Amino acid sequence: MLFNSFAFLFGFLPVALALHALAARARPDWRLPLLVLLSLVFYGWWDVRFVPLLVVSIGLNWLTARRFGARGGRWLIPLAVAGNLALLALFKYAGLLADLAGLIPGLDPPRPSWALPLGISFFTFHHVMYLVDLRAGRAPPMDLTRYALYIAFFPQVLAGPLVRWSEILHQFDEAPYDRPDAWERIGRGFTLFGIGLAKKVFLGDPLASYANPVFQAAAEGRAVSVAEAWQGTLAFTFQIYFDFSGYTDMALGLALLFGIVLPQNFDTPYRATSLREFWRRWHMTLSRFLRDYLYVPLGGNRRGLAVQLGALFATMTLGGLWHGAGLTFVAWGAAHGIGLGLGVLWRRAGLPMPAALGWLLTFLFVTLTWVLFRAQSFEAALAMFKGLFGLAPAGHGFKWRAFVPAALVALAGPTAWAAVHRLKPRPALATALALLLVAALLRVGDDANFEFIYFQF
Structure with a gap:
C-alpha cells in the first residue's frame, strides 16, 4: 500500500483518521493500541507473512529491555543487538555472502531466494538505538504498547526517518486534538503530505523515465553515449532526491495528522558546499545514527587523525552496505568515506x-558516485563512467529542459518543512494546495506510479 496509491489515499488513510479521532475523543486510552493495530494492518498489506516477524521482533526486544531493567546483565544488550543485526544479515545479506563464497574455488553454496521484509533495516536500527541507549542509562523503560508504536508507527516503519525514542516517546501521552495549535498542525500535515506527493509524482517519477533506460542499457552491456550517460546520471541524481524527500515529507505530514512530530530528514542537500555539509543535509537521521552509534564508538575525532580517517572510512563503507546487498553499494559508501577523509585533511591543512x-566539487562528486549506487554491477557502472568522462561516442538528444524544474526546486527552492512553517494559513493557499492535490491524484490515477526507491533498503 503505497502512500501514493488510491488504496491508501481513499481507503486506509480516511478510515485510520476517523478511528483515531473517535478514539482520541471517546476513549483516549485506546488511542495508542489503535495506532499499533493500524500500523500492523498497514505493514501487513504489503505481505502478511512478515507481520509475525515484526511482532516477534518487537516482543523479543521489549522482553530483553524489560529483563535488563529488572536484573541488569553486562552482555544481555550486546547479545540482543547482535541478534537483531544477525536477523538483518540473514534476510538482506545471505545472498551476497553466498555469491562471495562462490568465488572461492571448489565452493558452490546455494543462494537463498527468500523475500526481503520491507522496512527491516529501519525497524532493526530503531531496536538498536533504543537498546544501546537503555544500556547506557539514557533511555527509560517502556510498556509494550509504547515500544510497539515506537518501532512500527506506520508513517516511518518502511523507510524512516530514523527516530530516536527521545523524540517521540513523550508525544505518545499528549492529547493531540486538545492542543491550542491542533488545527494548525493538521493543516501543516495535509500541506506536507500534498507537497511530498507532488514532488514524487511530478518531479521524481518523470525523471525515472530518463534514468531507467540508460542504466538498463548499461546493465545489458550496451554502449552508453556521453549524452545518455549524463542524462541518466543527472536524472537519477534528482530522482532519488525528490523520491526520498517526497516520501519523507509525506511521512512527516501523516504523522502530524495523528498528533506526532517526526524529525526533519532533508535540508536542501544539493546546496552543500562540502561533502561533510552534504551528509548533514541528506538523510539527516541516518547520518546522525551512523555518527552516534558507529563513528563515535570507533573513535571519532578524539583519538588522532589516523583513527578519525579510519573511522570515517569504516562508517561510510558500512553505511553503503546498509543500503544494499551488493559490492557497488559498498564501493559507493567507501568513496564517500574517502571523500570525507580528504575533506578532513583539507581543513587540517588550513x-x-x-x-x-x-559547491561545484561537492555536487559533481555526489552526482558521479550516484552511478555506483544505481548501477546493477561494476560493469554497468564502468559503461556509465566511460560515457561521463567522454570515452564513448558523443551521442545526441540530451533533454536538458527535463531537468530545469527539478534543478530549480532542489537548488533554489526551500524545503517543504521550511515552507509549511513559514506560510500563514490563507484561503488562496488552501485553494492552491487543493488544486495541487487534485492534479497529483489525477497523475496517480494515470497509472504513473513508481514504488519509492528506499523501500528496497
Missing part, C-alpha cells in the same frame, strides 16, 4: 575553498 568551487 587550505581555502571558495564556496562556489566547493
Whole structure:
C-alpha cells in the first residue's frame, strides 16, 4: 500500500483518521493500541507473512529491555543487538555472502531466494538505538504498547526517518486534538503530505523515465553515449532526491495528522558546499545514527587523525552496505568515506575553498558516485563512467529542459518543512494546495506510479 496509491489515499488513510479521532475523543486510552493495530494492518498489506516477524521482533526486544531493567546483565544488550543485526544479515545479506563464497574455488553454496521484509533495516536500527541507549542509562523503560508504536508507527516503519525514542516517546501521552495549535498542525500535515506527493509524482517519477533506460542499457552491456550517460546520471541524481524527500515529507505530514512530530530528514542537500555539509543535509537521521552509534564508538575525532580517517572510512563503507546487498553499494559508501577523509585533511591543512568551487566539487562528486549506487554491477557502472568522462561516442538528444524544474526546486527552492512553517494559513493557499492535490491524484490515477526507491533498503 503505497502512500501514493488510491488504496491508501481513499481507503486506509480516511478510515485510520476517523478511528483515531473517535478514539482520541471517546476513549483516549485506546488511542495508542489503535495506532499499533493500524500500523500492523498497514505493514501487513504489503505481505502478511512478515507481520509475525515484526511482532516477534518487537516482543523479543521489549522482553530483553524489560529483563535488563529488572536484573541488569553486562552482555544481555550486546547479545540482543547482535541478534537483531544477525536477523538483518540473514534476510538482506545471505545472498551476497553466498555469491562471495562462490568465488572461492571448489565452493558452490546455494543462494537463498527468500523475500526481503520491507522496512527491516529501519525497524532493526530503531531496536538498536533504543537498546544501546537503555544500556547506557539514557533511555527509560517502556510498556509494550509504547515500544510497539515506537518501532512500527506506520508513517516511518518502511523507510524512516530514523527516530530516536527521545523524540517521540513523550508525544505518545499528549492529547493531540486538545492542543491550542491542533488545527494548525493538521493543516501543516495535509500541506506536507500534498507537497511530498507532488514532488514524487511530478518531479521524481518523470525523471525515472530518463534514468531507467540508460542504466538498463548499461546493465545489458550496451554502449552508453556521453549524452545518455549524463542524462541518466543527472536524472537519477534528482530522482532519488525528490523520491526520498517526497516520501519523507509525506511521512512527516501523516504523522502530524495523528498528533506526532517526526524529525526533519532533508535540508536542501544539493546546496552543500562540502561533502561533510552534504551528509548533514541528506538523510539527516541516518547520518546522525551512523555518527552516534558507529563513528563515535570507533573513535571519532578524539583519538588522532589516523583513527578519525579510519573511522570515517569504516562508517561510510558500512553505511553503503546498509543500503544494499551488493559490492557497488559498498564501493559507493567507501568513496564517500574517502571523500570525507580528504575533506578532513583539507581543513587540517588550513587550505581555502571558495564556496562556489566547493559547491561545484561537492555536487559533481555526489552526482558521479550516484552511478555506483544505481548501477546493477561494476560493469554497468564502468559503461556509465566511460560515457561521463567522454570515452564513448558523443551521442545526441540530451533533454536538458527535463531537468530545469527539478534543478530549480532542489537548488533554489526551500524545503517543504521550511515552507509549511513559514506560510500563514490563507484561503488562496488552501485553494492552491487543493488544486495541487487534485492534479497529483489525477497523475496517480494515470497509472504513473513508481514504488519509492528506499523501500528496497
